[in-house]
Amino acid sequence: MVTYDSRPPVTDDDDPYGRNAAFEAALAARAEQAARDIAARDEAQRANVDPQATDLFDQLVAERVAYYLEHGIPDQPADHNPLNPYLIDWPEFWATEHDDTEWLLEPLFADGRSHALYAGAKTGKSYLVLAACAALANGRKFLEHPGGEPVHILYLDYEMSPQDVRERLEEFGYGPDDDLTHLHYALLPSLPPLDTEAGGQALLASATALNARFVIIDTTSRSIAGDENDADTLRAFYRCTGLLLKQAGIGWARLDHAGKDATKGQRGTSAKNDDVDIVCRLERTDAGQKIIATHRRMSWYPEKTEINVVELGGTVTFTNADGPSYLAGTADVVADLERLGVAPGASNAVCRDALKAAGLGRNNKLIASAVKFRKAELIDARSDGIEDLDEATYEQAVGRGTRRGTLPEAPRERNEGTGGNAPESSGERLGERSGTVADATGERSASLQGMQSPSVDREHDDGPVRDDDWFA
Secondary structure: OOOOOOOOOOOOOOOOOOHHHHHHHHHHHHHHHHHHHHHOOOHHHHOOOOOOOOOHHHHHHHHHHHHHHHHOOOOOOOOOOOOHHHOOOHHHHHHOOOOOOOEEEOOOEEOOOEEEEEEOOOOOHHHHHHHHHHHHHHOOOEOOEOOOOOOOEEEEEOOOOHHHHHHHHHHOOOOOOOOOOOEEEEEOOOOOOOOOHHHHHHHHHHHHHOOOOEEEEEOHHHOOOOOOOOHHHHHHHHHHHHHHHHHOOOEEEEEEEEOOOHHHOEOOOHHHHOOOOEEEEEEEOOOEEEEEEEEEOOOOOOOEEEEEEEEEOOEEEEEEOOOOOOOOOHHHHHHHHHHOOOOOOOOHHHHHHHHHHOOOOOOHHHHHHHHHHHHHHHHHHHHOOOOOOOHHHHHHHHHOOOOOOOOOOOOHHHOOOOOOOOOOOOHHHHOOOOOEEEOOOOOEEEOOOOOOOOOOOOOOOOOOOOOOOOOO
């Protein structure tokens, strides 16, 4: 017989994902109705509620009925909708800025999103991801991530040895004097499979305890119990693990192997593409690596990113070969915002409201592109020791050539703006930069300054391509 151990009421802090709340809601609904029915009968009928019911749920109902009978029945039925924890509060939804924190590490990890990164053998997916995670945890600059406050990262490594990890970190320039306490590296962990409820709950508990903002699972096949060729295995992974992390606001990336033909996707079931926001294939190039987004839920995630991998002074560095990309017409929006006196670090919402008030409404993607550029200039200026960015100082910062890319004005017949009185483009002043931009369709194009003949991207076989084969 199952006995019931009385527990204190469940609070929001105890139950952030609503499972206990849903159970309590269903329980309360049954108990309340039972209490109403019983209250309408005579006293003898109340004894029909069996206090020794063997079914746990019936026992809880019986106790709740007894409580209502002793303390009174609510005048109005309570709201017992189990979906309440998940329903959008529309006033709060519209009042919240949703597009200011898109990137955790640009252009690789989107904040709070789910990723699948796959590659052929010895392509360097774990190598790249470890370097990125170490930079986030240590607050270093990496690719387009400017550095800053360290970020808690949980890395599940099912493959490497301590010697492998140390060798790679030393290649990236880390040592005993570097603070990697935010990199929570679980080496060869023994967790329940992540396609089971026990595995998902265990990983969520660990990530929550460590305050992790992002989780790496390296690699998929070693973290699950089911057959990776079976779509149900991946559906179970998402239901038991991926969904829990996403509900908690924790981004994650699942590293995986390519199939026999890497261009045709990941090894195993095609369902591996269905449960994530971004699917990327990693390839090797003469200069380093190339990331190709084969599936994207968000249009702002770049389709292709070329990464130069270079050893400088004994340290392996990763740089974005193309530089950042911006939509055509970004220079016009930047000029409008400067003319309107909008602060350099202002959010998308603030910039959008200022432009709208001036009759210069623009679409959200173009505004986001301008905000990205202006914040990048702000970071560049501060890195040069400029703390108080008044208008004149910001003008000087924007006038300097920086790593932030060329912003040519948009072709007038394809201008993204909806307002008819936009000022003349500041493309001449901003055109001192190098980098990449995007045409009006959102595709990347070469910089207008310092353009060179494009290099041929030669793909590699699985064999070694250089003597110092970092990715082996």
